[in-house]
Amino acid sequence: MKNKKELPTVCVLGCGGFVGSHLVERLLDSGDYGQITGIDISDQKIRHLSGNSRFDFVKADAHSIELLRPSIEKSSTVISLVALCNPSLYTTIPLEVIDSNFTLPLEIVKLCHEYQTRLIHFSTSEVYGKTAMSLSDSSAMDEDGSIDRWVLTEDTSQLILGPVRAQRWSYACAKQLLERVIYAYGTSNSLEYTIVRPFNFIGPRMDFLPGLEGEGIPRVFACFMDALLFEKPLQLVDGGNNRRCFTYIDDAIDAVMAIIDNRESSRSQIFNIGNPDNEISIRDLASLMHQMYGEIRGKAYLRSSIGSISGKEFYGEGYDDSDRRIPDIRKAVDCLGWKPKTGLSQTIQLSMLSFIEHFKTVKNST
Numbered sequence: 001m002k003n004k005k006e007l008p009t010v011c012v013l014g015c016g017g018f019v020g021s022h023l024v025e026r027l028l029d030s031g032d033y034g035q036i037t038g039i040d041i042s043d044q045k046i047r048h049l050s051g052n053s054r055f056d057f058v059k060a061d062a063h064s065i066e067l068l069r070p071s072i073e074k075s076s077t078v079i080s081l082v083a084l085c086n087p088s089l090y091t092t093i094p095l096e097v098i099d100s101n102f103t104l105p106l107e108i109v110k111l112c113h114e115y116q117t118r119l120i121h122f123s124t125s126e127v128y129g130k131t132a133m134s135l136s137d138s139s140a141m142d143e144d145g146s147i148d149r150w151v152l153t154e155d156t157s158q159l160i161l162g163p164v165r166a167q168r169w170s171y172a173c174a175k176q177l178l179e180r181v182i183y184a185y186g187t188s189n190s191l192e193y194t195i196v197r198p199f200n201f202i203g204p205r206m207d208f209l210p211g212l213e214g215e216g217i218p219r220v221f222a223c224f225m226d227a228l229l230f231e232k233p234l235q236l237v238d239g240g241n242n243r244r245c246f247t248y249i250d251d252a253i254d255a256v257m258a259i260i261d262n263r264e265s266s267r268s269q270i271f272n273i274g275n276p277d278n279e280i281s282i283r284d285l286a287s288l289m290h291q292m293y294g295e296i297r298g299k300a301y302l303r304s305s306i307g308s309i310s311g312k313e314f315y316g317e318g319y320d321d322s323d324r325r326i327p328d329i330r331k332a333v334d335c336l337g338w339k340p341k342t343g344l345s346q347t348i349q350l351s352m353l354s355f356i357e358h359f360k361t362v363k364n365s366t
């Protein structure tokens with residue numbers, strides 16, 4: 001048994017990504033935790049933390065599973081963020097996506113079980129797949145037009161994925177299977193776990209700007225920033241009718257910290273972490289970002305238009321989409337005392353400002 005009286009020692013797998021970098025920052029800011037271990041193949045987003053004596057960074061590929069063993073053994077909590085979580089990859093490199101979202105994290109689950117280390121595992125809102133409403137006719141809608149039936153609830157909503165040939169769902173299927181494995185370990189093998197389903201977190205250091213610090217197609221917010229900064233069209237995939245709830249990263253990290261700190265009430269739970277009040281269609285997001293960009297940088301910098309493209313052309317064969325994802329966050333509110341605080345326009349504005357500043361810094365240094 002690990003000594004629970006000592007300050008918790010946390011191991012963040014995938015600490016160099018968007019969420020991981022913010023989480024490590026917050027863990028180090030607080031005096032309530034002991035040594036923080038972080039493992040990632042890249043340190044690009046966490047270089048500013050390298051001088052902190054409480055942070056042990058191991059630059060390694062998490063696939064070197066034996067390398068993870070000592071860190072998982074000595075930590076009281078493991079937070080597993082390792083994943084390829086970008087839709088452009090689901091259709092182009094599905095085997096790597098399944099490997100990084102099932103095969104590899106399965107080994108992490110087994111190690112946590114072996115060493116009786118508490119596991120906080122990052123899953124995805126995509127496990128809900130297509131919402132039932134998109135598959136049924138409008139008669140299923142409440143008469144008063146209420147959105148309640150759109151809201152996705154952790155322990156009761158159906159998880160509906162598309163056909164196998166629609167490889168978009170390779171990721172969601174891998175994530176869902178791993179959730180089922182973790183659940184089974186929890187019920188039959190006493191693994192202490194919590195599963196997080198994130199709903200479109202955005203903020204500083206999210207994804208990358210293609211050609212600057214990464215290659216390929218990032219998620220929508222970074223795609224639109226790329227278009228605005230490099231004066232290209234903001235592309236609406238299949239008309240931009242789908243809707244998302246964008247959640248500011250600071251609110252998301254508040255939730256993760258509440259999970260770490262509320263060990264008993266988060267045990268064996270799945271939590272939606274997202275902001276149900278921040279729903280917007282992708283088309284309206286494009287217009288909002290376009291308008292805000294002009295306000296922030298001045299009209300002279302606003303040289304992008306808003307265009308349209310098919311999902312097949314943008315992402316390739318096998319692309320499919322979730323039409324609407326609104327999180328039911330009542331469980332997180334009740335068990336964790338957590339609620340997101342950042343409204344939609346502030347979320348978009350803060351995220352845009354950080355991208356613009358970062359872009360200027362990178363550009364000036366090249």
Ligand code: UGA
Pocket residue numbers: 085086087124125126171198199200201218219220221223224234235236237238240242244282321322
């Ligand atoms: C992705 C991941 O698959 C999820 O695992 C993850 O939880 C989620 O992001 C997230 O950020 O939390 P998705 O929301 O579909 O899911 O990813 P985005 O690339 O951000 O796309 C959102 C919507 O914007 C989609 O309808 C997409 O087709 C559209 N889009 C994307 C555009 O219209 N234009 C673009 O340039 C990019």
